[in-house]
Amino acid sequence: MSKLVSRFAWLLLPMLAAGICNRLNAQKTNDDIFPPAAAAKEFVNFDKHGFIIKGQRVFLVSAGLEYARIPHELWRDRLLRLKRAGFNCIEIYTFWNYHEPQEGRFDFTGDHDLNAFLRLVKQLDMYAIVRVGPYYCAEWDFGGYPIWLRFKEGLRVREPNAVFEAAVDRFFEQLMPIVNANQVHRGGAVILVQLENEHPKGWGTDKPDAYFAHLQSKAVSLGLEVPYFFSGLHHGSDPAGDNTQLDAGKRNSPWFSTEFWSVWYNYYGSSQKDADTYARRTWKIIAHGGNGYNYYMAHGGTNFGYTNNNEDAASYDYGAAVGQTGDLRPVYTGFKRAAYFARSFQFILGNSEDASDAYKSFTKARALHVSARHSGSSDLVFLDNRQDTAVPTQVMINRQWIPQHGPLIVAPGEIVPLVHNITLTNTVKLDWAVGRILGLTQQGPATTLVIYGKPGTDAELQFTTLGKVDPVTGIDGFNQVSNNLFLQIAFNRDHPVNYSFETGKQLVRVIALSDSLAARTWFAGTQGKQYIIIGAPYAGEVTTTDAGKIQVDAEQFWTSRQPTPVWIYGSDNRPFTFTLQPAKGEHATQLPMSQWQVKDASTPAAAAFDDHTWKQSNDALQMGADGDISADAWYRTTVNITNEGVYTLQAKDGGDRATVFADGQRVAAGNLHEDALSMQLTAGKHTLAVFTAHDGRDKLFNHLGPVADTDPKGLSGAVLLHKGAPVRISNWKIIPAAGTPNTQSIPAFDTAAIYTIGADAFDGKAGYAWFQATIPAVNGSDMLLHFKGVDDNVTVFINGKAVAQHTGYNTAFDVPLKDVSGAATLTLLVQNTGGSGGIHKQVELTGTAKEDIALTGWRMQGGPGDVQSTDRFTNLQANTPFDKPMLYRNSFFIDSINTAIHPVWRITINGLGHGSVWVNGRNLGRYPEKIPVNSLYIPECWLHKGANTVVVFDEDGQLPVGMRVEAEMASSRDIQSLVF
Incomplete structure (x- = not known):
């Protein structure tokens, strides 16, 4: 990942994701999709207007979820919670290191059983988008690469490279047959496949080099026949942005976002403010011609074992709609309302054109922005309140302002869809619905429309009918003039109100709900029968009992202690009524x-410990070299000390944390590249043992090329004992520089601001800054300044004289102090090329290598035992x-x-x-x-x-x-x- 995201993104607010998105979008303009093969075309296809699945226009409401972050016993529960929110599709990654942790040892069983997961998605009548990699990102350990790739000589990732491609091919030969057997035309759920992920060079149908062509040919040769694309489509926290015509231009494919970042991965839980923000961003996609979206994440889950990267730990909750533990957040309700609507009217949204010009004078409130989508003879008109205050309005229909009995109130930031000219039955057309529609469903002979609003507000529906109309319920709300039937709705706070009428043998039903009841309304079915369940905090499984009865498993969360009424509407016009009772007594909490x-886990530190079976090497081997994939490793060697004194352990590479033992006794601890691992050693032979641990590997966003030495863990390469303890340079000051500064004129730091090591000095932007500190007394000429990490490029000045330059972000380097004695002034001119920047790791004063002792003859073993x-x-x-x-x-x-x-x-x-x-x-x-x-x-x-x-x-x-x-x-x- 970029500097900004790889090191600091977990600290950022989700709003910053928009900036990351812009950087991604600058690299990709291609959002085309490769068409299906002939064998799949009748089952899944597309045109520039939308997706066509099994001959029907489909609006894809997709939920990002990772089966690898959920025990397989809970897959159904999490999938069903998403299905109940209106999702018709699931998008997943197939993490390579999850399925091939050791080279050649593949695991597709139990929690890793991709085939079982995809079959379950199909069983729930949902679709699947499968992102097969081989790179994934996803805040997952090492971006999904197996650790053993690090030790492949000559390997370069995500480029034309025979070593990497051979490893990918072997993985694809195991993975792709499972994916391809589950393609929709073969009776499965898979409708789209993504090759690669967020590659800096190629998105959509771009093939910038032979690596992309290789992935394509390999996947196709293994039976990929559904549509596919590279890297992703329209990633961002606000994918629609300010674009009011997503379908504009010479498009070849539908507009779809494969990563609509909803909330962010530094969250646990989400708020109503989050719900309002992401609901609005969703409605913008629907209103402006999008053909679907995938929330990343709709359910985050857990990084079990050692699967987290260095930006997170166990929880990957993401503030998602369905929480890590299965709870339902405020964003869930907002997503559900948009999903129910979009899928109810997907026959329009999946094949529509912009019709905004036809509704320029439609609303009484000029503060509202009006847009519209048109398909066939039907329209969807969207009233968009971009202000931070509510806007009351009426709309002009047949020379009348509607609703007649009171204004429609559009909340701040809300987008309200109105429906025009929809055929409900062969004798009834919904001419206009001026109000918020939750959903439309067919229940046998009954066509049911669910509409909602705040108690005390109104909505109005107008129908055109053929034949006799017989109002059945809610008679006071109807008014018929010739073939026109008008329905005035006043929303009730406590219970649903049923307005219905019959034409012939067909029932048209309008169920009016308060907005709070709408949040607890569920469309669910079993054995071809559809039910509307109102009032339950969650409606899970809907099944048929042995006695032929219908059973709905309704949930009452422990946070609620009040009886909850529930109404269930089937094809009959009278609902079944129930009351969910809180549990008797108190729950155990x-x-x-x-x-x-307790047991001592440091026995490998003992001088007499038998390590003869451990992996041996001269220089230290980084973690994973012995095949272990945990976050821990032990290292052992011996050293002869000639002169008693303070020594500091220094490793050329590796990370993160280390505890050093000498002859079984702990003598130092800290971060390998941030702290001084100094210890007092007596003269003589000592056994040194170093316990190392890390908190996750970098996900390698945007990284191309070799990975052998990228973010190594444990000890790696040359390790030495340096005589003496380093002196840390502190009390830094900073002066931002305008433009490209003159290196011949160092500014005065008399009133400069204090700078803290590790802080972003550039606010995520490119530029220059001066830094200054005092070097304590320098004794002799055998001294070095050791820089552990400066971001990006730096010029070093001693007492105003330029003495060194270093290029490259966050890599260690040394500057010898020549002709310097006593205290000195250290000045740095740092250039930041983008993202965060500054002095990211400590600067230390140390001695030269004259008395250094090279530590060799290492033995290592990974794991906690x-x-x-x-x-x-x-x-x-x-x-x-x-x-x-x-x-x-x-x-x-x-x-x-x-x-x-x-x-x-x-x-x-x-x-x-x-x-x-x-x-x-x-x-x-x-x-x-x-x-x-x-x-x-x-x-x-x-x-x-x-x-x-x-x-x-x-x-x-x-x-x-x-x-x-x-x-x-x-x-x-x-x-x-x-x-x-």
Whole structure:
């Protein structure tokens, strides 16, 4: 990824994503899609107006979700929650390192069973868009590349490269047959495939080099026949932007966004403000000619095990519509309303043209922007309030201002769609609907339109009918003049109001709801029968019982303690009524834990430890060289010290955290490239052991070329003991420079601002800045300034004289101090070429290499060891933290597993350092979290009745005594079966 995103994006607000989007869009103008092969054309096709699936125009409402971030036992639950929100499509990545963690060892079983997942999508009558890589991004470890690729000689990623292409081919030969067997024309769910992902060179149908041609030919040779494209289409947090005609120009393909960034990955949960923001951005796509969108993410999930990258930890909640634990956020409701509408009128939206000019004088309120889409004889007209205050309005229909009984109130930022000239039955046409339509559905002989608004406001519908009209319900709302039927609607706060009439044997029904009831309304069906479920906080499975009854599993979240009325409309005109009752008594919100046990996990540090089976090398090998894919590794060697004193461990490459042991005793700890790992060593032979750990690998956004030395972890390359301890340069000041500064004239820093190492000095923009600090007394000529990372390019001045230049962002370099004695002034002129910039890592004063000791003869082994072994644990007695890696073990007890009571449990990580937690042998992911949540989700399917085991590997030796197993109230729920 770019500098800006790869290191600091998790700190940014989602609004910054728009800037990232602009940088992506500057690289891509091609949003075309390759057409289907002849064999698939009858099942999935497209033109410039939209998608055509099985002969029908389809508006794609797609949900980004990763099966790799969800236990397979919960796939159906998460997919169903998205289906209930109106989604008709799922978009997924097929992370390479998830399926081939070790070279040649493929895993497509259990949680990795892609075929089972795609079959489930099909079973739920949804479509799938599959993004097969081989690069993915996605805040996933190493961008989805297997670690073993790092050790392939001559390998360069995402370029014409025989070594890389051969590895990709072997993976595709396992992956693509699964994807291709699930293509829509073969009875499956897959309608689109994306090759590559966010490549800096080629999007859409671009093929800038032979690498793209190779991916294409390989995928096609393996049976890819549905439409496909490269890299992505219209990524951004506001994909429509200010474009009011997305279908304008000489288009060849539908307008579709494969990554509509909804909220952002530094969030846990989302707010009503988020819901309003992203709802508006969704309606802009619908109103301006888009043919679909995919929210990234609609459900984020969890980075189990070691799958997180360096920007996140266990949770990948993303503030998504469906939360990490299955709860429903405010954005869910906004997405559902847009989805229900778009799919109800996809026969227009999937084949429409701009008709805005026909409605220039349509509304009484000039503050509203009006746009329209036209298809056949039907129109959708959109009233867009771009102001921050509500706008009341009426619209001109047949020389009358409608609604007649009161204005339509358009909320700040809202886009309200009005419907014109829609055929409902062979004798009834909806001429106008001036109000907010939730959805339109066919229920046997009944055609049902659900409309909503705030209590106390009005809406008006006008129908044209043939034959006799017999109002059945809501008679007071109807007024018939000849063949025109007018319906005035006043919205009620507490219950749905049914307005219906018959023509012949066909029932036309309008169900009017308050906006709060609309948020709890669900369109669901079983065995060809459609139902409208109103009032339930969530309606899950809808099934037919053995007795032929219909059963709806309705959920009541624990945050609600009030009885909840529910109405269910089938084809009959009278609803079935129920009341969801809150649970009797109080739910258990915490599970007691037993006595903590402890085991020393630093035994490999002991001088006598047997390491003869470990991987051997002269220089240190980076993490993963032995095939281990965890976030931990041990290194061991011996050293002879001639002169007693302070020594500092320095590794040429590698990261992140390290704990150094000499003869079994901890002597230093810190970050390999940010802290001085200094230790006191006596003369003689010593065994050195270094425990290393990282918090995720970079996702390599936009990276092309070799990966062997990109973001290495552990110790890597030459490692030495440097005599003495470095002196850190501090008290930096900064002066921004206008334009290209004159290097012959250093500004005075008398009143300059204070600068903090690591801060972005450029506000994400290109430019120059001066930095200055004082070097403490320099003794002798054998001294160096060691720069650990400056972003991007830098000129170094000592006492006003330019002494060195360095090009390249965030790479270490040294500057010798010649002819300098005593204190000196250090000045830097830093050039930033884009994104964040400044002095990103420490600057230190150190000695030359005259007394350095090269450490060689390394042995290394990855992993935290056998964390599930029960040997050597003892009861935890300590009340102070340890200073080395430790294992802790405990258990908590669950009395019963009750299908009607569904608690969602999280385990807090209070007081812990860095590490991982296992429950019943399942790795919940890395901690600490980098988002506002201080606990790890325990999937319900991994728990069982009775004792459940917890194992904690804390790399810093912090104590687990503050850990608790607590219920997450927002997602814990009771389930009640409604049978009728």
